[in-house]
Amino acid sequence: MKFDSEPYKVQFVQKSSPTRSDDFLFAEIYKFFTDKKLKYIVRAELYENNTFTVKYYAAIHKYLDDKYSVLTHQQDAHRIFITCFAIFKILSEKYPDASFAVNGSCSVDAQHNKIEGENRNQRYRIYSYVIDRLIGRETFAHYILPELSSYVLVNRVNKDTEAQRDAIKEMFLNLFDFDTDL
Amino acid sequence: MEAVTKNKRIPPKSIRKGWETRSERKPRPLSSFTGEWIEVTEGMFCHHKPDKYLFP
Numbered sequence: 073m074k075f076d077s078e079p080y081k082v083q084f085v086q087k088s089s090p091t092r093s094d095d096f097l098f099a100e101i102y103k104f105f106t107d108k109k110l111k112y113i114v115r116a117e118l119y120e121n122n123t124f125t126v127k128y129y130a131a132i133h134k135y136l137d138d139k140y141s142v143l144t145h146q147q148d149a150h151r152i153f154i155t156c157f158a159i160f161k162i163l164s165e166k167y168p169d170a171s172f173a174v175n176g177s178c179s180v181d182a183q184h185n186k187i188e189g190e191n192r193n194q195r196y197r198i199y200s201y202v203i204d205r206l207i208g209r210e211t212f213a214h215y216i217l218p219e220l221s222s223y224v225l226v227n228r229v230n231k232d233t234e235a236q237r238d239a240i241k242e243m244f245l246n247l248f249d250f251d252t253d254l
Numbered sequence: 255m256e257a258v259t260k261n262k263r264i265p266p267k268s269i270r271k272g273w274e275t276r277s278e279r280k281p282r283p284l285s286s287f288t289g290e291w292i293e294v295t296e297g298m299f300c301h302h303k304p305d306k307y308l309f310p
Contacts, residue, residue, distance in 0.1 A: 157308055164309065180276070187279060189272030204299040208307035214294035219287060223294075234291075241289055 077151045079158035080104040085113075095119065095246060102159050103131075106148055114159050121239040122227075123171045124163055128156055140177040141187070153202050164211075169229045171212070173240055174199050176221035196221030213237075220244055 085101040096117035105111050111131040116124045133139040160172060176196030178188040188194065200216065203223055207214070212225035213233040222244060230236040297303065 161308060181273070185276050186273045187276045189274065190282070191272065193272075200294070200299040202300075204294060204297070205302065205304060206308040208310045209296060210310040212309065215291045216294055217289070217291055219290070237291060241291070245287075245289075 077154050079155040080106060080112075080151065082114075082155060082159055082162065084162075088115075095243075096125075100163065102162075104155055106146065106152070108146055108148070110144065110146060112152065112155075114156060116159065116163055118167070118170070119243050121171075121236065121243060122167075122169055123173050123224075123236075123240055123243065124167070125173045125175065126156060126159065126163075127177075128152070138180050141180040142182070143179060149198070153198070157202070157206055169227055171227045171230070171236060171240065172225040173244075174203070174223045174225075175244075176223075178221075190219070190221055192218050193221045196223065199223050217241065217244070 082102050082104045085103050088099040088101055090096050090098065094117075096119050099115050099117045102114040102116070103111060104114070112128055113131050113134065114126065114128040116126045118124050127140055129139040130142070130144050133142050133144075136142060163170060163172075176193045176199055178190060178193050179195065180187050196218070200223055203214065203225070207225065210228070212227055215224045215226065215237050216222065217224065224237060224240050226233040226236045226240070
């Protein structure tokens with residue numbers, strides 16, 4: 073994977089309030105255009121435990137239920153990742169105490185109507201590689217939850233990073249579709 | 255030898271291990287979730303250490 077690429081130019085769109093069914097406090101929305109003029113939307117949602125989850129999708133997929141999972145086949149993933157990390161940097165400067173959680177969305181094979189499993193999925197494996205490569209250990213403590221394909225960066229302003237990490241897990245349990253019946 | 259090569263089929267992406275049909279996918283039982291965290295040490299996923307990190 074190439075790491076010497078420049079990120080695409082990012083534009084702040086708006087700060088969005090949650091609807092009644094949303095759990096987050098607010099979302100910051102950014103956009104950027106790829107060289108092939110494909111528009112991407114990045115949503116950074118801040119949750120109560122001062123943690124941002126960052127999600128992105130191609131704007132052409134905005135009406136799809138699985139917009140975060142659909143592949144665009146533009147062969148440009150590395151630069152899109154680099155751009156998303158540039159947004160991490162912007163958020164980190166605006167909210168220096170914030171932690172970050174990234175979840176690898178399960179890929180969808182529309183042709184065969186199949187969906188990838190949640191455990192250590194393809195995106196998670198790529199994000200893990202990129203985060204390990206780009207982000208050191210001074211600012212953030214790094215944790216993974218492979219069962220949910222999640223990578224968490226706990227800001228070290230939290231004296232007890234493990235407590236913060238566990239609070240993020242509780243957030244995941246509310247966000248994911250679990251069957252609580254025994 | 256040639257016959258063996260001819261019969262060798264590469265499974266399509268959709269029947270790879272861990273992939274499910276979308277309509278058959280059910281919520282996962284909470285009891286199956288162990289919630290085990292792993293701390294990521296430097297170089298666990300990427301062996302190449304950069305000269306400068308995006309975040310220190």
